[in-house]
Amino acid sequence: MCVAKALDDRMHILVKQGRAPFVGSSRGHEGIQVAATAALTPDDWLVPHYRGLGNAVARGLTPREWMLAVFAKAGDPLSGGRNIPGGSFAHKRLNIAPVSQVVAAWIPKAAGVAYASKLLGDGRVTLCSFGDGATSKGDFHEGLNFAGVHRLPVVFVCENNGYAISVPLSLQAGNPDLAARAEGYGMLGVRVDGTDVPACYAAAREAVRRARAGEGPTFIVARLWRINSHTSEDNQAKYRPPEELEDAARHDPLLRFEDWLIARGWLTAQQARRIRDEVDVEAGEAADWAEQQPDARADELEAHVFAPG
Numbered sequence: 001m002c003v004a005k006a007l008d009d010r011m012h013i014l015v016k017q018g019r020a021p022f023v024g025s026s027r028g029h030e031g032i033q034v035a036a037t038a039a040l041t042p043d044d045w046l047v048p049h050y051r052g053l054g055n056a057v058a059r060g061l062t063p064r065e066w067m068l069a070v071f072a073k074a075g076d077p078l079s080g081g082r083n084i085p086g087g088s089f090a091h092k093r094l095n096i097a098p099v100s101q102v103v104a105a106w107i108p109k110a111a112g113v114a115y116a117s118k119l120l121g122d123g124r125v126t127l128c129s130f131g132d133g134a135t136s137k138g139d140f141h142e143g144l145n146f147a148g149v150h151r152l153p154v155v156f157v158c159e160n161n162g163y164a165i166s167v168p169l170s171l172q173a174g175n176p177d178l179a180a181r182a183e184g185y186g187m188l189g190v191r192v193d194g195t196d197v198p199a200c201y202a203a204a205r206e207a208v209r210r211a212r213a214g215e216g217p218t219f220i221v222a223r224l225w226r227i228n229s230h231t232s233e234d235n236q237a238k239y240r241p242p243e244e245l246e247d248a249a250r251h252d253p254l255l256r257f258e259d260w261l262i263a264r265g266w267l268t269a270q271q272a273r274r275i276r277d278e279v280d281v282e283a284g285e286a287a288d289w290a291e292q293q294p295d296a297r298a299d300e301l302e303a304h305v306f307a308p309g
């Protein structure tokens with residue numbers, strides 16, 4: 001969680017300095033992202049959304065790899081410098097499936113990945129994440145319906161931050177209790193506080209266990225707060241009142257988990273500070289290193305897009 005935050009913070013600095021083009025921030029989402037990914041084994045499939053930096057880092061994405069993507073460098077393992085940062089987390093070594101940036105389009109794809117696992121009998125579980133806005137797309141319905149019909153080994157995680165850019169959940173769903181939809185798809189619906197890391201881990205672990213045991217898919221809805229604007233192209237102060245923004249900053253899963261660990265004597269405030277400082281330095285070094293790497297080549301733009309000849 002600290003690494004994801006450090007990379008996020010560093011990207012904001014890089015954008016302000018005019019060195020990087022764009023940030024899609026995962027601040028506020030790291031709790032469920034890291035906890036849910038921790039419930040998987042390395043062989044399981046991950047199909048995260050563009051905000052899923054915490055998923056990718058928990059999976060093993062290194063700060064240097066991430067910064068190669070941020071600067072669109074040739075060595076970027078996610079898209080070879082073709083996508084905006086977070087546009088796709090495709091990563092072969094980490095079993096992160098390539099998805100498109102089109103909202104919700106990866107949900108039926110995740111069901112397809114899980115269907116393949118079922119047919120192959122390979123015992124793998126697929127974890128698919130998306131935002132509350134994605135739940136009003138047809139792809140959401142088709143993906144969950146297919147998964148329910150075939151009792152697929154998949155865990156759907158809705159990271160409900162209450163907004164799709166500036167559109168509030170009240171304009172997205174007639175019933176704000178999104179987990180209630182699970183029943184209609186013949187799967188288990190689970191509600192969890194997305195800022196409570198141990199609760200997120202317990203919910204994800206049970207859902208992964210069910211999937212692996214052939215008990216079918218689970219739809220987890222994690223309520224959380226988007227701490228930053230939708231992206232660096234957005235200004236949330238234009239559509240969220242100041243009290244709400246202060247409230248969002250108070251719902252930081254990282255601070256909450258730190259307090260939880262400190263209260264149990266498993267971490268001291270000094271150790272927490274040291275971890276934060278260390279990963280900040282690592283993120284800065286990764287950025288400086290990545291910036292010096294060779295750019296993606298323009299003449300390779302169409303590689304892996306069109307068949308040669």
Ligand SMILES: Cc1ncc(C[n+]2csc(CCOP(=O)(O)OP(=O)(O)O)c2C)c(N)n1
Pocket residue numbers: 051101102103130131132133134135159161163164165230
């Ligand atoms: C089909 C489609 N429509 C619109 C967009 C532009 N867009 C990108 S992210 C986004 C909001 C999605 O909100 P939500 O699913 O709640 O996820 P969040 O970004 O809040 O995590 C929109 C509308 C898009 N990428 N794809």
